[in-house]
Amino acid sequence: MKIKLLRIDNCRIISHCSIEPSAKFNLISGPNGSGKSSLLEAISILGTGRSFRSKSVIPIVKKECDSLIVSATIEESRGFLHSIGIERGKNVQKLHLNHNPAQKLSQVAEYLPIQIITPESIDLVLGAPKGRRSFIDWGLFHVEPQYLLLTQKYQKLIKQRNALLRGKVYEDSELDYWTQELAKIGEEINQCREGYLDELLEHFSNVATDLLNMINNLSVSFEFKRGWKRSNTLYQSLCENLQRDKTVGYTSMGPHEADLIIIADRARARQHLSRGQAKLLSIFLYLVQISHLNQKRGKRAVVLVDDLFSELDNDNAVAIYDYLKESDHQVFCTAVTIEYSSNSCDKAKMFHVEHGNITPV
Ligand SMILES: Nc1ncnc2c1ncn2[C@@H]1O[C@H](COP(=O)(O)OP(=O)(O)OP(=O)(O)O)[C@@H](O)[C@H]1O
Ligand SMILES: [Mg+2]
Structure with missing residues (x-):
């Protein structure tokens, strides 16, 4: 499974974002507090119904908004496209799968296996x-x-x-x-x-x-x-x-x-x-x-890696970074700086985040 198109509305500092990620490696960089982890959080809400940072959805919905919405076009390994989406707020949980309402999170989760790697x-x-x-x-x-x-x-x-x-x-x-x-x-x-x-x-x-x-x-x-x-x-x-x-x-x-x-x-x-x-x-x-x-x-998971380099020495950071870049999975990896990206692979994309605005580099 690969995310071809991702849309996020009202997730923490991100008001609106629409990106076409690489099917391989995506590096999300930007200063502290800019919204890098919020982007991963939005993807995790879509794939699991939950954030990896908060049990409750309330702190994740952008201040003064009622709900957040995350939707994506997903490509299966055989090339079929599916659209999935979730809206979550204090008293709201709506799911959709291929333009129809879905009842259960597990129906949506099956289309987006997500592996989340954070400092925790x-x-x-x-x-x-x-x-x-x-x-x-x-x-x-x-x-x-x-x-x-x-x-x-x-x-x-x-x-x-x-x-x-x-x-x-x-x-x-x-x-x-x-x-x-x-x-x-x-x-x-x-x-x-x-x-x-x-x-x-x-x-x-x-x-x-x-x-x-x-x-x-x-x-x-x-x-x-x-x-x-x-x-x-x-x-x-x-x-x-x-x-x-x-x-x-x-x-x-x-x-x-x-x-x-x-x-x-x-x-x-x-x-x-x-x-x-x-x-x-x-x-x-x-x-x-x-x-x-x-x-x-034959299911490929989407891998979310938040703050990969914390606690790793330089050699290990570079080795694991290169390993992820060359892996067959779609990876979204956040980093404060982009110093490891000098020898990027050709299918990698970089995004810069500033005050919740996400732009391809
Ligand atoms: N509900 C909310 N509404 C609006 N803004 C919020 C909300 N919750 C958190 N924020 C703000 O969102 C910002 C983004 O946080 P996020 O954790 O995504 O940053 P980051 O880029 O991952 O930073 P770091 O490099 O420190 O990990 C923070 O500045 C925080 O104050
Ligand atoms: Mg972060």
């Missing part, structure tokens, strides 16, 4: 398990679209079971019914995750060697923790932990507790790596994930 992406390696679960689930959502239904079902079931655990009056048979249902869907989610990770991590070992050379030939391996004892079925673990779950009032085991342990040079990556190394490893994991998506489903 370092949390994939250094942060809490939730980020790594989201990483796995993002991949599964795009590789196996029916996976979304499983996770939605699981959320409903766990809510129901937790409500019973917290309540004082219920029949044990009722709790057991919800435990069985939860265990069934939980096992399915886990099967999907394990299958996906087997493929993804094999792909990582095939393609990441060059990348890992950048971090002093780091040796990286992974260990998946599924969220309950390996020797048990989920139902057995839920039954064994019933008393504890009743005491704490929530379900303490299941795929919602899963984690992907990252090991670098035989130590836990989060305890061993420097911040720059952790940032590079996080970027590699995101890039390997979209390369796998492309190989598996």
